[in-house]
Amino acid sequence: MNWLACVSIVSAAMAVSFGAIGPALAEGRAVAAAMEAIARQPESASTISRTLFVGLAMIETMAIYCLVIALLLLFANPLLK
Amino acid sequence: MNSPLSSPPVWQIGPVTITGDVVATWVIMAVLVAASLLATRHLALVPTRTQAVLELIVGTVDQQIRDTMQLPPGRYRAFIGTLFGFIFVANWSSLIPGVRPPTAHLETDAALALLVFLAVIWFGVQAGGIRGYLATFATPNLVMVPLNVIESVTRTFSLLVRLFGNVMSGVFVVGIVLSLAGLLVPIPLMALDLLTGAVQAYIFAILAMVFIAGAMPPKGNKQ
Numbered sequence: 001m002n003w004l005a006c007v008s009i010v011s012a013a014m015a016v017s018f019g020a021i022g023p024a025l026a027e028g029r030a031v032a033a034a035m036e037a038i039a040r041q042p043e044s045a046s047t048i049s050r051t052l053f054v055g056l057a058m059i060e061t062m063a064i065y066c067l068v069i070a071l072l073l074l075f076a077n078p079l080l081k
Numbered sequence: 082m083n084s085p086l087s088s089p090p091v092w093q094i095g096p097v098t099i100t101g102d103v104v105a106t107w108v109i110m111a112v113l114v115a116a117s118l119l120a121t122r123h124l125a126l127v128p129t130r131t132q133a134v135l136e137l138i139v140g141t142v143d144q145q146i147r148d149t150m151q152l153p154p155g156r157y158r159a160f161i162g163t164l165f166g167f168i169f170v171a172n173w174s175s176l177i178p179g180v181r182p183p184t185a186h187l188e189t190d191a192a193l194a195l196l197v198f199l200a201v202i203w204f205g206v207q208a209g210g211i212r213g214y215l216a217t218f219a220t221p222n223l224v225m226v227p228l229n230v231i232e233s234v235t236r237t238f239s240l241l242v243r244l245f246g247n248v249m250s251g252v253f254v255v256g257i258v259l260s261l262a263g264l265l266v267p268i269p270l271m272a273l274d275l276l277t278g279a280v281q282a283y284i285f286a287i288l289a290m291v292f293i294a295g296a297m298p299p300k301g302n303k304q
Contacts, residue, residue: 072086
């Protein structure tokens with residue numbers, strides 16, 4: 001195994017691990033804010049949870065990007081051909 | 082372990098290679114069409130049990146469109162409902178042993194995202210004409226035009242990556258746990274996978290609605 005493969009594996013792991021931190025914090029804050037809003041106004045729970053779902057999907061995409069980058073590095077690395 | 086980015090070929094017909102995902106996609110499409118035809122064959126004013134379930138589904142889709150897009154749902158029901166139905170069934174097709182959900186492959190998701198991209202243009206042009214559709218790029222003002230043009234491409238890409246990443250990672254994790262721990266251990270993960278699949282189908286449909294509603298001319302100055 002050459003050094004390029006080693007670097008690819010390490011950077012794939014780092015992409016996922018560090019890429020998960022930001023979205024995790026952001027999702028926590030979003031859910032906390034939505035819970036607070038629902039506790040204050042239970043009658044608008046359906047609107048809030050729908051918006052929350054869409055927002056969570058947006059935030060989650062950041063982590064998914066990192067995952068896709070990691071998979072590209074591991075399985076479709078153009079430098080290792 | 083097989084790469085999650087490639088799909089193994091099943092048959093070779095002349096120059097055309099048929100992969101397992103294409104077969105799964107066509108089977109799901111055939112099942113959906115056949116189920117819809119069978120269920121709507123004898124529609125009556127007093128609904129039978131099947132028809133009541135169908136009416137519930139269609140009513141829910143309509144209500145979601147009304148809530149999200151603030152528009153009458155008639156024109157968008159078919160597109161949004163089909164998107165949701167297909168992605169939902171495709172995500173849950175991992176329940177059948179030996180079937181990999183077609184949405185766990187980049188090509189299927191790329192096709193679905195491309196459909197949404199085209200539908201945004203189609204519905205936008207239909208609602209406001211070509212001028213009206215192009216004018217939506219200049220909201221809130223003219224400075225935003227380049228950003229809005231870039232956004233219309235990147236959001237399609239993120240739609241594709243989101244669905245692909247979620248479904249594929251579910252399948253991938255189940256495969257890894259199965260190879261490490263053995264039988265029956267990945268069942269909780271598979272349950273989580275079903276939840277993710279349903280939520281992703283919902284989110285894909287909601288985002289399609291949001292994008293289409295964004296291409297509509299703003300209310301008040303309709304042409």
